Structure formats: C-alpha cells, structure tokens
Amino acid sequence: MRVAGLTRLAPIRRQVKRAERGANVTNIRGLQIRRLEPSDAALFRDIRLEGLQRNPEAFGSTFEKESALPLSWFEAVLGRTAIFGAFMEETLGGVAAYAAQEGTKQAHRATLWGMYVRDTARNLGLGKKLVAAVLDHARGRVEMVQLTVVSENEGARRLYSAAGFVEYGYEKRGLKHDGRYYDHVLMVKFLDED
Ligand SMILES: CC(C)(COP(=O)(O)OP(=O)(O)OC[C@H]1O[C@@H](n2cnc3c(N)ncnc32)[C@H](O)[C@@H]1OP(=O)(O)O)[C@@H](O)C(=O)NCCC(=O)NCCS
Incomplete structure (x- = not known):
C-alpha cells in the first residue's frame, strides 16, 4: 500500500525542530490537535492502515482486516468514537482514541487506544499532545484511563x-x-490524582 503524506511532513518537521530550540511546540504555525469527524474518514483510514501495516505489534487489530473495510466503516467509527488527530498544515501526523467502558459498573473507566504518530512526525511532541487531548476529554467523564502497551515498546x-x-x-x-508472542504492560492513570 502506498503511504501518503510522509514527504509533505518534512518541511513541517524542520519548522517544529527550529521552534523547539527556542519555543513551545504549541505555538507552531499550523499544528492543531482536534477531534476527528466523519468527514475525516479518508485521512483517518490512511493513517490507521499505515499504523497497522508498519507497527502491527502495537495494535490489537490487523491491516488485513481493516484494509478490506469500506470507507463508511471508518466514518461510522469517527461518528461514535472520540478520536483525536494532530494536524500539521492540514496533514494528519498522528492519532489517539478514547473509548468509555460500557456497563453501569464499568462506566467510571475509559481506554486510550489506537495511538500512532507517523514516522516523519515522531519525537516532536505530537504523541504527548495527543495523550493530553485524550486525558482532557476523559476528565469529567470518567475517573480513570487504562491502556495496554507492548513491553518492548x-x-x-x-x-x-x-x-x-x-x-x-x-x-x-x-x-x-506472525508466530511471535508479545507481552503486554497494563497502565492506568487515575484522574483524581492529578
Ligand atoms: C509511541 C509514539 C506514539 C510516540 O509518538 P511521538 O510523537 O514520537 O512522541 P513524543 O514526541 O510526543 O514524545 C513524548 C515522550 O515520549 C517518550 N518517547 C517517545 N518516543 C520515544 C522513543 N523512541 N524513545 C524513547 N522515548 C520516547 C519520551 O519520553 C518523549 O518525551 P521527551 O521528548 O520529552 O523525552 C510513536 O513512536 C508511534 O506512533 N509508534 C508506533 C505505534 C505505537 O507504538 N503506538 C503505541 C501503541 S500502545
């Protein structure tokens, strides 16, 4: 599968690196963290499939499964799920998702999932901002956010x-x-401990 958007990020990466030396990344021109909408489905599908293909060990789902799904499936996911995107000059550089648990006795818990930042946008602070966006969304809705991460990551x-x-x-x-096991580390953030 052809991966879109990677080369377009190069000048932005230079811009962020320059700004990091003397300023806060939040102030980077064109960097925006916002919740994705159903109309972002094509962009979301593109970055989601890239993540599944490049880092299969980081996700529970698979490229084979999701690449066979229609765009309407991704639209529906964005319609019912809070998924945040880091946009740099309108290019989607990273995503992270929030899912509240269902059921009365689990309603105080949510999960952070689907975290992925494109190769060319890494180590610039996008991941940190996406986690912060998920936690901001969680505050006032749930008491704790849980996640699973591969031990080697x-x-x-x-x-x-x-x-x-x-x-x-x-x-x-x-x-x-692919016949190889990966151990999972389970992590939690209790929001009332902020
Ligand atoms: C993990 C991932 C989301 C990090 O995104 P990122 O935008 O590069 O992360 P940031 O630039 O915001 O880094 C924030 C902090 O994370 C840590 N970190 C991120 N990448 C790191 C790396 N390769 N090595 C060491 N620390 C790292 C650092 O503590 C960093 O803070 P610092 O720069 O002040 O030291 C990204 O590498 C990625 O998408 N990986 C593939 C998919 C994946 O592993 N997803 C997570 C599934 S649970």
Missing part, C-alpha cells in the same frame, strides 16, 4: 509514564503476531 511506555500513567499489570503473551 519503550518509547510508548516512556510517553505514557511521562503523562502520569502507572503500570498495574503484566500480561505475558498478550499478543501473537
């Missing part, structure tokens, strides 16, 4: 720890991909 674990998530469990062989 040290970058993501550090990102979540920096945002206040703590490890509360370890799921050995939580995921099996």
Whole structure:
C-alpha cells in the first residue's frame, strides 16, 4: 500500500525542530490537535492502515482486516468514537482514541487506544499532545484511563509514564503476531490524582 503524506511532513518537521530550540511546540504555525469527524474518514483510514501495516505489534487489530473495510466503516467509527488527530498544515501526523467502558459498573473507566504518530512526525511532541487531548476529554467523564502497551515498546511506555500513567499489570503473551508472542504492560492513570 502506498503511504501518503510522509514527504509533505518534512518541511513541517524542520519548522517544529527550529521552534523547539527556542519555543513551545504549541505555538507552531499550523499544528492543531482536534477531534476527528466523519468527514475525516479518508485521512483517518490512511493513517490507521499505515499504523497497522508498519507497527502491527502495537495494535490489537490487523491491516488485513481493516484494509478490506469500506470507507463508511471508518466514518461510522469517527461518528461514535472520540478520536483525536494532530494536524500539521492540514496533514494528519498522528492519532489517539478514547473509548468509555460500557456497563453501569464499568462506566467510571475509559481506554486510550489506537495511538500512532507517523514516522516523519515522531519525537516532536505530537504523541504527548495527543495523550493530553485524550486525558482532557476523559476528565469529567470518567475517573480513570487504562491502556495496554507492548513491553518492548519503550518509547510508548516512556510517553505514557511521562503523562502520569502507572503500570498495574503484566500480561505475558498478550499478543501473537506472525508466530511471535508479545507481552503486554497494563497502565492506568487515575484522574483524581492529578
Ligand atoms: C509511541 C509514539 C506514539 C510516540 O509518538 P511521538 O510523537 O514520537 O512522541 P513524543 O514526541 O510526543 O514524545 C513524548 C515522550 O515520549 C517518550 N518517547 C517517545 N518516543 C520515544 C522513543 N523512541 N524513545 C524513547 N522515548 C520516547 C519520551 O519520553 C518523549 O518525551 P521527551 O521528548 O520529552 O523525552 C510513536 O513512536 C508511534 O506512533 N509508534 C508506533 C505505534 C505505537 O507504538 N503506538 C503505541 C501503541 S500502545
């Protein structure tokens, strides 16, 4: 599958790096974190499939499954789920999703899932801002946000720890991909501890 949007991010990456040396990334011209709408389905599909293809171990779903789904499926997901996107000059550089648990006794919990930042937009602070957007959305709705991360994914674990998530469990062989097992670290952030 052809991956769109990567080369278009190069000048923005330089702009962010320049700004990082002397300013806050929030002030970067053209950087916007916002909730995706059904009309963003094509952009969302593109980045979601890229993530599933490039980092299959980071997701529970698969490229094979989701690449076969129609655009209307992605529209429906965006219609019922809070998914946040990091836009740089209208290019979608990263996404992160929020899902509240269903059921009266689990309604105080939500999950952060689908976290992905394109290769060319990494280490610029987009992941940090996307996690912050999910947590902002969660405040006032739930009491805690949980997530699962592959134990070997040290970058993501550090990102979540920096945002206040703590490890509360370890799921050995939580995921099996291409005949290989990956252990899962379970993390939680209690919002009343902010
Ligand atoms: C993990 C991921 C989302 C990080 O996104 P990002 O935009 O590059 O992250 P940020 O630039 O916001 O980094 C924020 C913090 O995370 C940590 N971090 C992120 N990537 C890191 C890496 N490769 N190595 C070490 N620490 C890393 C650092 O603590 C960093 O803070 P610092 O720059 O002040 O040290 C991105 O690498 C990615 O999409 N990976 C593939 C998919 C994936 O693993 N998703 C997570 C599934 S649970």
